[in-house]
Every structure is written in C-alpha cells, then in structure tokens.
Amino acid sequence: MSQKITTKEQVLSLIDSYDYFLFDCDGVLWLGDHLLPHVPETLDLLKEKNKTVIFVTNNSTKSRDDYLGKFKKLGIDGITKDEVFGSSYASAVYIDKILKLPKDKKVWVLGEEGIEKELKELGYTTIGGSDPSLVQHGVTFDPDHPLLVNLDEDVGAVLAGLTLNLNYLKLSITMQYLLKDNKSLPFIATNIDSTFPSKGKLLIGAGSIIETVAFASGRQPDAVCGKPNQSMMNSIKADNPGLQTNPKRGLMIGDRLNTDMKFGRDGGLDTLLVLTGIETEANVHSQAKEVAPTFYADKLGDLYELSK
Amino acid sequence: MSQKITTKEQVLSLIDSYDYFLFDCDGVLWLGDHLLPHVPETLDLLKEKNKTVIFVTNNSTKSRDDYLGKFKKLGIDGITKDEVFGSSYASAVYIDKILKLPKDKKVWVLGEEGIEKELKELGYTTIGGSDPSLVQHGVTFDPDHPLLVNLDEDVGAVLAGLTLNLNYLKLSITMQYLLKDNKSLPFIATNIDSTFPSKGKLLIGAGSIIETVAFASGRQPDAVCGKPNQSMMNSIKADNPGLQTNPKRGLMIGDRLNTDMKFGRDGGLDTLLVLTGIETEANVHSQAKEVAPTFYADKLGDLYELSK
Numbered sequence: 001m002s003q004k005i006t007t008k009e010q011v012l013s014l015i016d017s018y019d020y021f022l023f024d025c026d027g028v029l030w031l032g033d034h035l036l037p038h039v040p041e042t043l044d045l046l047k048e049k050n051k052t053v054i055f056v057t058n059n060s061t062k063s064r065d066d067y068l069g070k071f072k073k074l075g076i077d078g079i080t081k082d083e084v085f086g087s088s089y090a091s092a093v094y095i096d097k098i099l100k101l102p103k104d105k106k107v108w109v110l111g112e113e114g115i116e117k118e119l120k121e122l123g124y125t126t127i128g129g130s131d132p133s134l135v136q137h138g139v140t141f142d143p144d145h146p147l148l149v150n151l152d153e154d155v156g157a158v159l160a161g162l163t164l165n166l167n168y169l170k171l172s173i174t175m176q177y178l179l180k181d182n183k184s185l186p187f188i189a190t191n192i193d194s195t196f197p198s199k200g201k202l203l204i205g206a207g208s209i210i211e212t213v214a215f216a217s218g219r220q221p222d223a224v225c226g227k228p229n230q231s232m233m234n235s236i237k238a239d240n241p242g243l244q245t246n247p248k249r250g251l252m253i254g255d256r257l258n259t260d261m262k263f264g265r266d267g268g269l270d271t272l273l274v275l276t277g278i279e280t281e282a283n284v285h286s287q288a289k290e291v292a293p294t295f296y297a298d299k300l301g302d303l304y305e306l307s308k
Numbered sequence: 309m310s311q312k313i314t315t316k317e318q319v320l321s322l323i324d325s326y327d328y329f330l331f332d333c334d335g336v337l338w339l340g341d342h343l344l345p346h347v348p349e350t351l352d353l354l355k356e357k358n359k360t361v362i363f364v365t366n367n368s369t370k371s372r373d374d375y376l377g378k379f380k381k382l383g384i385d386g387i388t389k390d391e392v393f394g395s396s397y398a399s400a401v402y403i404d405k406i407l408k409l410p411k412d413k414k415v416w417v418l419g420e421e422g423i424e425k426e427l428k429e430l431g432y433t434t435i436g437g438s439d440p441s442l443v444q445h446g447v448t449f450d451p452d453h454p455l456l457v458n459l460d461e462d463v464g465a466v467l468a469g470l471t472l473n474l475n476y477l478k479l480s481i482t483m484q485y486l487l488k489d490n491k492s493l494p495f496i497a498t499n500i501d502s503t504f505p506s507k508g509k510l511l512i513g514a515g516s517i518i519e520t521v522a523f524a525s526g527r528q529p530d531a532v533c534g535k536p537n538q539s540m541m542n543s544i545k546a547d548n549p550g551l552q553t554n555p556k557r558g559l560m561i562g563d564r565l566n567t568d569m570k571f572g573r574d575g576g577l578d579t580l581l582v583l584t585g586i587e588t589e590a591n592v593h594s595q596a597k598e599v600a601p602t603f604y605a606d607k608l609g610d611l612y613e614l615s616k
Contacts (some may be wrong), residue, residue, distance in 0.1 A: 138446030138447055139446055143506060164476045167474055168511075175512060203480050209520060211523040212519055216516035218502070
C-alpha cells in the first residue's frame, strides 16, 4: 500500500531516510514552461540537508546544457551539469561506453539538437538530425536528396529519438541505414515513451516515431536508453558509488507509474509518485502491491510546505 | 509446386482457363513511371478474347480518375473507371456501405488527395488530408494550430493511408481523433504495406505511418481496406457476379507473395506471380505448397511474347 505524504513528521522522516533524490522533470518540477509551486524551495531544503539531487529526463530534444538553461529560466538556481541525466546524454554514453563505437565512425540521428550536442561532446560526428538540407523542401519529399541516394559508409550507428520537425525524408533515410549491410548497424532509441503531455493534450512521443522506422525495417531497437531502462540508472550509479552500494538510500520521484516508478523500483530504489503529471490518485490505488510506489504526494512542493 | 510459364501452349491454356484477370499495378504493369515490356499488348490480347480485366492497387495517394490518367500517360489505352479498384476507393466504399456513416458526418483523413477525391465522390466531406493550412509552417510544429486545438465534433471516422507530405502536426491531430470520445471513432486503414519499392529503394509504406498513430493511441485499425484484405475482393465480386459464383475463373496477377498472391488465394482465385517487382524465383521455390502461387513468370509481357 502506497503511503500518502500529508504530515510534517512524514516529510522529516522521508528526508532522513534517503541521501539521493532522483527527479523526473516535466510533470514534477514543471509543466511545459510553468514552474510548479514551491519546487525551488523543496530543492533548497534538500541541498541544505546535504542531499544529492539528480534530474533524470527522457526528453531527448535537449542536451544537459539546454537543461541547465531551462532550470535557470524557470528560477531554479545552482543546478550543475553533473546533476542532470537526459536520454540524449544516456544514449551518447551508451554509444561510447557500451557499443564502444570508434570516434571516426559517424552516428545517423533521427532527432533534434539535444542528441547532436551530447554526441559531439563525446567526440562523435553526427549526420542527419537538424541538418537544414533535410527540411529545405519542408514536407515535400525529395526522392533524389543526396543523403537518401548516397548513404554514408562511415555511419556506424543509428540513434533515434523525438523530433517534432518530422518529414518523410528523415524517416526514409533512417530506414535505409536500418536496412543497410544486412540490418547490422546498431539501432539505439533514446526512449520509447509512446506519448507525452503538452498543453492538456497527449502528443506523439519518441516511441511512436521510432515505431514507424521499426515497422518499416522489420527491426526493433537494440537498446533503449531512457527510463525505465536500467542503462541510465547504471550510469547514475557509476557516478554515485553510495547509491550503487546501497540503492535503498535513493528515492526516485516522478509522475509516471510505468516509466519513473518502474525505473526507480527496478534500480532497487524507493519511489515517490507526484500527482501533478499524468497519474491520478485512483491509478495509485489500482496498482498491485509489488508495483505500487512507496509514497505518493499531491505535489513535490508539499515536502517544503509540510516541513515548515 | 508453382508452374513457370515458358511456352505458347501454357499461355493459350492459361488464357482459356480464366475469364477474370486481376492485376496489381506497380511492379506488374509498370515500375514507378516506367512501363514494363509488352504490357499494352498483353492487355489487348486479353481484351480481344473478351476477358474482364481489373486493376487492383494499394496505392491510396491516387483516386481511380488519377489512375486512368496514369494508364493513358504510360500508353495503356481504353481503361475505364470501373476496371480500377484502388485502396482509396475501397476505403470510401467501406465507410459508405459497411460503416454506413451518415453523409452529414465528416471523415478525418491522414493521407493524400486520392482518398479525398473518392470520399467526395460518395458524398462525404473530408477534413485534414491535403488541407494547406496543415503544412503552412512546413515541418515546424504549431501546437496552437486551430485544427489541433478545436477538434471537429462532426468527424465520424478516421481514415489513414500513405502520405509523403508528412509532418508532426498531421500525426498529432490524427491521434487526437483516435483518442476522442473514449477511442470510439472508427479507425480505417487504406492498407498496411510496411514499405513500397521506389527507384531501387524501399520507402516507408502506409502501414508504417499508420503504426505511429496506432502505437501512440494504443489502437489498431478497425478495418484494413487494401490487399490482402477481402473487403476489396468482395467489392470486386459484387461488381462481377460471374467471379462471385465461380472464383476459380479468376486469376490474380501480382508481384508480392504476402499481399497480391494472398489476396487472390484468400478470394478463391488462382494466382500468377511476376518477377518484375519485389520477389525472386528463389522466393517462389521457398513457399510452402499451400501458399505457393499457381503460376509464375519472368514478366507479364511474356503472355504476349509467348503467344505469338
């Protein structure tokens, strides 16, 4: 049975019980461009008590540097780059550390600049992505586009994530690389969320776009780097040995049962669901005991408000 | 065991054995904009012998009228509208005759003009499709587009097919209609081919685009109107009672085992695979006996060449 956080005593006990606080961002800290109540105060409270805070997001359109800009813009100060883990960063680390793709190989990107920036930071050259020539004719498909006609022999991996600047050309070239060399190029997905919430609607998520090229090529991604996949958790633990040794000193805070809560649980952490995103209190109560979050709260800012 | 057509005797016997000749178009009559050898002569030969010819295509970007134009442009004369069955026409007939959607309801279209024209001929109003406002910002997503913000309450069905003028806005609006009213609007697919061949490449097919909105909405199409689905065959039979009564007097000619040959076989017709499209002779020989085509030939024009 999940415990709802409603008293000062609960909050103080909760803060005492954990050293590592992992946060999903959208739906927890903010909704789109709207900061949720008492989020900076809650983060300050945790930092005053020397807690480690880590921000974990599946949004691959932003790099870690882009995220620092967003934190600052919304009035959350003092966040550092090593506190942010995005699926674009996790994917770049996967390609570097797990695939061990040589640095003279290129990565074909179906996605936006966040992915490109993180790959570049690790020394890779990207192709595709935000290349303006791919959208020079807008939505009109050019079957003779040089990037479609002449595949680049130096491409050593395909990385696909969310792109709102989608067209048929980008999908078609991605498919050619997935079919190339007898389907042998590694196929990496930043995340496979089917949807994401925006302005009260559900929009098409990275997973749904990836599904197009997966269906067309007859391949599923060889690796998925976002939550709830544990490759992201393993990167976080590698940077935080105390969490590695004792995951029960970590609390994963998020707004989605099937990604955030599963991510924390699979990593051996306790979990806190906030109801400012996609889930309702009824959803919490309908969870089987073994997958129910450890705690839930109406909003993250309750930790600050109740602590006073 | 499939019989390969290589002699005059076989051709004459084959022509004698059937009254109805059903043809797939791309890969059989032409490749893209390139007419295959001796196709007009083969069609003339069949018509001289008073055979019924019927053209069956999954390409939903064209209407039947558009197809007549293509036949003429490539030098195939004398084809009439009632000889052409496209998946856009089959989908419109399905919405009219099977769904019995009232004519004051609109159809949301993810697709091109072929679909719109066929629906309009049957008296329906369409929304979406080739509406220029959907691509006015090209590939840049506009989350405040009026067609996304204000769903049309008169929409009574969603019809999705191939569109090369794809963008995120079109996919996102389609998804809203699929989720609308507790996912109750009928969801029709023109066809679910994952790919199609173009200039020596495989490109993204209708089925792969439909997979995006299917995955995002958690719904699969309620009906698929293209080959190998039999709703298209049933429309053809309804117009050709002799084929209805005795399907073994019909021969389905195509270039794909999993769509064309299955379509004919499931309808009780005999089948002829031509090797000018996507399949090889090795593919024919690897087929289990119960799904192997009745005949195969290097190309359709062999019927004319061998008959001389």
